Amino acid sequence: MAAKTIQPVSLAQETRATLPTPEAAFHLNRAQQTLRLWSMRGDGPIRPLRVAGRLAWPVADLKRVLGVAQ
Known part of the structure; x- marks a missing residue:
């Protein structure tokens, strides 16, 4: 089975929690x-x-650590 390719959106546009x-x-x-x-x-x-x-990683915490405006 092939590994999944990740196609993430930018954190500034992320709508999931x-x-x-x-x-x-x-x-x-x-x-x-x-x-x-x-x-x-x-x-x-x-x-x-x-x-x-x-594991579910909070988007708000990711933005905080990376300095992305919320």
Whole structure:
């Protein structure tokens, strides 16, 4: 099975409240595993929500960390 290609929109235009790990990692220019480690250790700049066992990264926090106007 081929890997999914991510086609994220700019954070300034994002309408969802949270993003899945692959899209959040893309915007932060970090590996997905880095975000998973932040979640596990609780030491990253953003804390994810857990929805049905999956990580959901708040768009407002991503914008804050990256300095994107809300």
